[in-house]
Amino acid sequence: MKKVYVIHENSEWTIHLTKRLEELEVPYEEWHLDQGTLDLSTEPPEGIFYSRMSASSHTRDHRYAAEFTAQVLGWLEAHGRKVYNGSRALQLEISKVLQYLVLNKHGIRTPRTVAAVGKEQILEAARTFEGKAFITKHNRAGKGLGVQLFQTFDALRLYVESPAFEEPVDGITLIQEYIQAPESFITRCEFVGGRFVYAVKVDTSEGFELCPADACQIGDLFCPVGEEIEEKPKFQIIEGFNDPILKKYEEFLSANGIQIAGIEFIRNANDEIYTYDINSNTNYNHEAEAKAGKYGMLELAKYLKAELDK
Template identity: 30%
Template sequence: MTTDLTILYEHPAWFVPLFAALDRRGVRYEALHLSDHRFDPADPKPPSPVVLSRVAMSSFLREADHAIFYAEALFAHWSACGARVINGAEVIAVDRSKARQLSLIAGLGLGIPRTRIVHRAADLPAAAREIGFPLIVKANIGGSGAGIVRYQSADELAQSIADKTTPESVDRVLLVQEYIPARDGIVTRIETLDGKFLYAIDIESPADSFDLCPADACEIGRGPGAIGMTRADPAPKLIDAAERIARAARLDVGGIEVMIDDRDGTAKFYDVNALSNFVAKPLDVLGWDPHEQLVDYLEAAIAAKRT
């Protein structure tokens, strides 16, 4: 091993700030692009003592030959060979399944949108009758708002099924979920590191846009002012809940998304995202750069592997 840290990534632009922070700190790392990667399952040597996953669940939008399931197998192998894999195979298994995320969150006694899980478009109407309209149909593996459609009525859903325009998920699993009117149109994303609160932002999006990715690269093509992002100070009970979710999901670094149901004021947690690109223009929004804390965490992981 010639490096202390290996970073597996998919998107070529999202991690420039992370690489810059590592360079400033003099961390010996190698960045490997997943599209060009292969591994030998009989090779017992991981590439470095510490591995960081930067696998985006939205990668299927950019490449038909995405690496979501490949990365899960790769990280399981490297972990078995002794590497400390940050956001490894167990985390990907949760990150790639909104159904598993909701089960985990509900199991902690926290609020989630009323949901039914199906694996065939033909089963959507029966699930919809249990949920009621308006509702959304959501792909189990999504990202950047992909695979989410709102339906106002049973007739509209039936027509979509007949036209074969309902969402599709790369794993064939779909969620039928009540439409939650978010208070003030705001979703709060609570970022965690090592199971602890790092920062939070309120994300405000016009109309029914479901693409609320806060990173710089996600802004491309939207036009100015498409979404609003401000620093948030969530109530302690929301922070505590997000930390509990992160620990239960074994999430090393990642965001938990929650909205306040405008109908009754209850918190509804609905998404666990293990790919924290962090907020665009963090110095403007937060007043500090969370990449520095992430590098602290990585350096501590490297030091622990040396002892």
């Protein structure tokens, strides 16, 4: 019997999808790839395959999950199996440098970014921002890993030379211009089947790159932000969102074989959009969806069911 095979390393982020697949009576099987074996002399089972491998897998003691998944995806694709969010999606998931290069290729503006390996090189890169505020982040990230806001070079130097410095898992730290938004929020656009589903307004007053699944909160050691206002929801679905950027995003996803993604952007004071993150292992916030009556995992389950039925 043909199935939907869900490839992942974090059951907490996948259970919401499998529940929807069960509701729709879609046969499925989970492949949890934090470890395993791959016999290259065998052929994959029949069915379709959907990868939810995460760039932050190493933070859950699954250090080589992404690397192993890359080999499994290559095996599936070599045998002609239909893979959703396949090898190319994983390449972009684990490298923001590649994300920005490909986004720029499609005419999508990203913040000025310098990649650096080594503490002295990080400091050298920061000097090129000429007194402007900037942020650091990990090249292979997820959950806002390594995201810090710095107003001065000296603040960065103190951080880099302190025990609090976070070494990126791939050794690459990004120094990126800080886009000052008129209000403390970013917008996250969700896509299923390469098509826009909805946009979410995400409150960033407590940090950057909040994850819809677990509301990851990344503080700034040297530039503390304000306290959370309890009544203000972190995630709000924007009714009737429409912007020309959506067409560019859909073209970008199609060109790179990415079917499911959350893409985040921020607007500056001149209303210019800067795109800074692609999440091919996207999650959805339950409270925001319940208020809006829109459900990302349900749309995803419907999409996978229709693809399996083909």
